[in-house]
Amino acid sequence: MKSSFYQYSFESLRQYLTDLGVRTDQARLLFNWHYKKNNITPCEINGLSNQTKEMIYSNLSFDLPVIDQVQTSEDSTVKFLFSFQDGKKVETVLIPFNQKYTVCLSSQVGCAMNCAFCFTGTQGLTRSLKTEEIIGQFLAAQTWLTQNRPDDDRILNVVFMGQGEPLHNFDNVKTAVEILISQHGLSLADHKITVSTSGYMPGLLRWKEEMPSVNIALSLHSPIDEKRSQLIPINRKYPINEVIPLIEQFPQGKKRFVTYEYLLIHEFNDSEEDALQTANLLVNTKAFVNLIPFNPFPGSKWQRPSDEKIKRFHEIIESFRIPVTIRTTKGDQILAACGQLKSH
Ligand code: SAH
Ligand code: SF4
Numbered sequence: 001m002k003s004s005f006y007q008y009s010f011e012s013l014r015q016y017l018t019d020l021g022v023r024t025d026q027a028r029l030l031f032n033w034h035y036k037k038n039n040i041t042p043c044e045i046n047g048l049s050n051q052t053k054e055m056i057y058s059n060l061s062f063d064l065p066v067i068d069q070v071q072t073s074e075d076s077t078v079k080f081l082f083s084f085q086d087g088k089k090v091e092t093v094l095i096p097f098n099q100k101y102t103v104c105l106s107s108q109v110g111c112a113m114n115c116a117f118c119f120t121g122t123q124g125l126t127r128s129l130k131t132e133e134i135i136g137q138f139l140a141a142q143t144w145l146t147q148n149r150p151d152d153d154r155i156l157n158v159v160f161m162g163q164g165e166p167l168h169n170f171d172n173v174k175t176a177v178e179i180l181i182s183q184h185g186l187s188l189a190d191h192k193i194t195v196s197t198s199g200y201m202p203g204l205l206r207w208k209e210e211m212p213s214v215n216i217a218l219s220l221h222s223p224i225d226e227k228r229s230q231l232i233p234i235n236r237k238y239p240i241n242e243v244i245p246l247i248e249q250f251p252q253g254k255k256r257f258v259t260y261e262y263l264l265i266h267e268f269n270d271s272e273e274d275a276l277q278t279a280n281l282l283v284n285t286k287a288f289v290n291l292i293p294f295n296p297f298p299g300s301k302w303q304r305p306s307d308e309k310i311k312r313f314h315e316i317i318e319s320f321r322i323p324v325t326i327r328t329t330k331g332d333q334i335l336a337a338c339g340q341l342k343s344h
Contacts, residue, residue, distance in 0.1 A: 002061035005034060006132035006139070009178040010185060017052070020059070026052045031184040034062065035139075064140040065133060080141060084133055088126060090163050092137040094145065099152035101145065105137050107173050108164025113198050115232050117221075117263060119297040120163040128169035134176040138186070158188060160195040161217070167195070167203025177212055190214045194259065201238035204246050213252050217259035217290070218243065222269045223281040231263070248285050257288035257323070264310055265294045266303040275316035282322055289317050289324040 008016060010031055014024040026048055033045045045053070065082035068089060072078050076096040083089045090106035111118070112125035138158065145153040158180060160166040166173045173195065179185045180193060196217040197203065207216070220240070222228040229235040247258055260282060264270045282289065291314060293304045305313075310326060317324040 002059060004130075004132035004136075005030075005056070005060040005062050006135045006179070007130060007175070009175050010182045011178075012175075020055045022052045022055050023049065028184050030056065031182065035179070035182075035185040036187065063136075064143070065136045067140065067144065070144065078141075078144070080137075080144070082137055082140060084129075084136075090129065090133075090137070092141055092162060094141055094155070096152075100154050100156045101152075102157035102159060103138055103141050103155050104159050104162045105134055105176075106162030106164055107134060107160055107166040107169050111164045112168060113165050113200070113232065113234055115198060115219075117231055117265065117294065117300070117302060119300070122299075125164075125168075129164070129172060131172045131175040131179070134172060135179055138180070156188075156192060158193045159217075160193075165198055165200055165203075167197045167200040167207065170203045170206050174211055177214055181212055181214070191256070196259075196261065198232050198234060199238050199240065199243040200234060201243065201246075204243065208246065208249065213250075213256075215256070215259065216247055216250050217261055218247055219263070220260045220278070221263045222274065223277040224274070227269060231269075244281070244285065251286055256286065258286050259288050259290050261290050261292055263292050263294055264305050264313060266305045266309075268302065270305040270309050270313060272312065272316060275313045279317050279320040279322060283320050287322055289322055290327055291317075291324065292327045 005013075010027060013030065014027045017024050017027055029045055029048050030052075063085075065084055067080055068083045069081040070078060078094040080092045080094075081089055082092055088109045090109055092106060093104040095102045095104060106129065108128045109126035110123040111120045113121060114124070115121040138155065142153070142155055145155070160173060177193060177195070180188045181190050190213050193214040194217050195211075195214060196219060198219045219232065220228070221231050223240070225235065225239060225241075228240055251258060262269075262278065278289070291310065293310055294300075294302050296303065314324055314326055
């Protein structure tokens with residue numbers, strides 16, 4: 001069976017070509033054609049030697065995940081159900097803003113972290129995605145846009161906020177990030193990519209040493225240890241007071257923040273006291289707080305707080321001069337909002 005072209009970072013493709021006995025300067029052409037020009041099945045790549053063509057196309061496959069289902073909502077959000085070679089499926093979401101899109105990628109089929117409020121977490125972990133399956137979601141979504149919405153077909157931002165805990169699949173997520181930002185590949189700016197984590201410490205320790213300088217988002221959800229552990233069980237093993245000092249070291253450059261996501265749940269973590277403790281925890285950090293009102297899903301036991309409660313929480317955080325936004329819910333009509341994704 002052929003292996004996938006999309007598993008290789010630029011550097012590892014060069015190594016692969018060396019192993020095949022092919023000129024390594026051809027890596028740039030291959031990357032350019034397959035990523036920049038979005039030309040997935042080129043017959044003629046100018047400048048590519050016949051030897052490279054023969055070697056590459058007889059050894060590597062360029063298959064993308066298959067679209068099983070596409071749902072679009074009135075606000076132009078698009079949700080894909082993609083199917084991989086072994087029949088496993090994940091969801092990927094395109095979120096519109098000003099004629100451009102943010103793509104929300106999945107990193108695993110299911111998730112092992114078992115967070116109490118998360119639809120994906122109810123499934124357990126089936127398996128991690130390979131690099132080519134992560135990059136494949138991006139390319140297949142981009143191809144769909146080019147074909148279906150040719151006037152506004154650009155993906156400008158990438159968030160790893162779909163199914164799975166990205167740092168529990170560190171190697172594949174890291175290589176996917178390298179391909180996304182490679183100047184020979186998709187050329188996205190590193191500050192346009194955000195990886196969201198529940199605070200999985202083994203991955204965070206590797207991030208510090210190995211990850212390109214993309215943005216990090218931490219799912220905080222409560223500043224109070226016991227409450228956070230009820231929501232995110234791995235907080236017991238990797239408590240928040242160990243996670244925050246570590247991730248505060250990541251952002252490089254003056255204008256870089258750590259995004260702290262705070263899921264607001266009615267009468268669980270939405271009180272003024274919760275807001276004050278959150279502000280006290282984050283006041284001297286590089287925090288940018290993103291409040292996410294809880295999105296219900298079939299069988300969930302919690303509710304979204306009232307708009308007044310959300311506003312009050314926002315005011316308190318803001319009064320400490322911490323930048324804070326409320327995430328507007330997009331795509332909830334088609335169960336494509338945060339935490340509503342599930343494989344079928
Ligand atoms: N596993 C990673 C990334 C995927 S989840 C993480 O947990 O950070 C992306 C974001 O959606 C996280 O902040 C997560 O807490 C949030 N989320 C999960 N379930 C949700 C729900 N039901 N409503 C709103 N947000 C939810
Ligand atoms: Fe996994 Fe994130 Fe869902 Fe927790 S919130 S179960 S880490 S996907």
